[in-house]
Amino acid sequence: MPKTITQEFTKGLWEELPPFRLVLGLCPVLGVTTTMENGIGMGLATTFVLLGSNFFVSIFRNIIPAKVRIACFIIIIASFVIVVELLMQAYAYKLFLKLGVFIPLIVVNCIVLGRAEAFASKNKIPHSVADALGIGIGFTLSLGALGALREILGKGTVTVWETWMFNLSSIFPSFQPFDFMVQAPGAFVALGLMLCVLNVIGD
Amino acid sequence: MGYFELIIACIFVNNILLAQFLGNCPFLGTSKKMETAMGMSMAVIFVMVLAGAITWIVYTYILVRYDLVYLRTIAFIVVIASLVQFVEMFLKKSIPALYAGLGIFLPLITTNCAVMGACVLNVDKEYTFVQALVASFAYAVGFGLALVLFAGVRERILLARVPKPLQDTSIGLVTAGIIALAFYTFKGMV
Numbered sequence: 212m213p214k215t216i217t218q219e220f221t222k223g224l225w226e227e228l229p230p231f232r233l234v235l236g237l238c239p240v241l242g243v244t245t246t247m248e249n250g251i252g253m254g255l256a257t258t259f260v261l262l263g264s265n266f267f268v269s270i271f272r273n274i275i276p277a278k279v280r281i282a283c284f285i286i287i288i289a290s291f292v293i294v295v296e297l298l299m300q301a302y303a304y305k306l307f308l309k310l311g312v313f314i315p316l317i318v319v320n321c322i323v324l325g326r327a328e329a330f331a332s333k334n335k336i337p338h339s340v341a342d343a344l345g346i347g348i349g350f351t352l353s354l355g356a357l358g359a360l361r362e363i364l365g366k367g368t369v370t371v372w373e374t375w376m377f378n379l380s381s382i383f384p385s386f387q388p389f390d391f392m393v394q395a396p397g398a399f400v401a402l403g404l405m406l407c408v409l410n411v412i413g414d
Numbered sequence: 415m416g417y418f419e420l421i422i423a424c425i426f427v428n429n430i431l432l433a434q435f436l437g438n439c440p441f442l443g444t445s446k447k448m449e450t451a452m453g454m455s456m457a458v459i460f461v462m463v464l465a466g467a468i469t470w471i472v473y474t475y476i477l478v479r480y481d482l483v484y485l486r487t488i489a490f491i492v493v494i495a496s497l498v499q500f501v502e503m504f505l506k507k508s509i510p511a512l513y514a515g516l517g518i519f520l521p522l523i524t525t526n527c528a529v530m531g532a533c534v535l536n537v538d539k540e541y542t543f544v545q546a547l548v549a550s551f552a553y554a555v556g557f558g559l560a561l562v563l564f565a566g567v568r569e570r571i572l573l574a575r576v577p578k579p580l581q582d583t584s585i586g587l588v589t590a591g592i593i594a595l596a597f598y599t600f601k602g603m604v
Contacts, residue, residue: 234583235439238527242435282495289488297484312436312534315487319527321439395433396594403580403587410579 216341223345229322230353230402231409236322239313240354241398247369250358252306253313254351256295258344260317261326263291265343268331275332284327285318292318322350361401365393417548423604424552430528431560432594433601434535437528441561442586444519446572451565455558457519459551461501462529465494466550469533470543490533498524528557564593 214222227233230240239257244250267287268275275283296314299307307314317323326346331339362369367388369377379386391397430436437458444454469490477483502520505513513520523529532553536546567589576585 237438238435241438285491285495289491292487293484296487312531315534316527316531318487318491319525319530321525324525394598396591396598399587399591399594403584403591406584406587407579410584
């Protein structure tokens, strides 16, 4: 039975929530989530690329020959990655510097190519856009949540766009931040434990 | 920086998997068996050195010279994808034994962000050609080392009794974190 557009949208928020349900595209998830801000920024950049690539792949789905489809998808994705790179250099240069190598690497993010191949190349335009929005927002929320968790445990604070800052030690004066969480090993452990918690909730 | 420091830095201190978080999909995907981990490592070493050399040449002599640096992402991915395809065809014809050994891992490397990431890092850090070549090789060796170590641990986990919600990927990530901790101790060395 074909799903409605709303169903395509909401499945990205829970049933196929990346990166927890679809364990794909882990590199940016681990690499940029040292703060909530970076996580959300990365999520939004990926959402933009996902929207553009799903939209165009869906438009051209009957024209692209099956044999060279992956190459065509990658070219479409790479074009949108360049658009994001240039936009961020113009309007969010600080964030662009923080995310560094992970912005050009959206081009090899398995989620983006995966949605183009598994969904957009087989579905109509409105459905593909809804799918991209759902998966993109799910990805952004997951990255934001993981970033917030790591930032609050590792630094004891959460900063939102450099203006508003939440400090954990104002509630628990004896709290000592543990640096481990914002370092490389903490990323793996935090993601593993979050996956475990979601597995418990899911069951 | 001398070549020795560069090699140590790229293998241990800035390990591409555990310190820079590039190439985690094949890291989790191919580490369930030692055999596949070895195959993937070999394929990555082979392709990463070639890709590092070619993208450096393309970047320096085409993109920079003609002021096309903004096309870097699309140029690199096209170079890597065609390189992988070419290597596959070449090996199939001339060294069938190696081709059979690398098998399915060769095409998978196109979407391995470690390869693309290493190429981008090389030009970002403005390495010379030889430095880029050495760094690519060292990154690839670091990738292989981490992958093989992780596969060894993961084979043992299969025999352990893991709580149900932690099974599979979840325990894999926690294990990777502990291995990353071992690599983390190299930090500040170079």
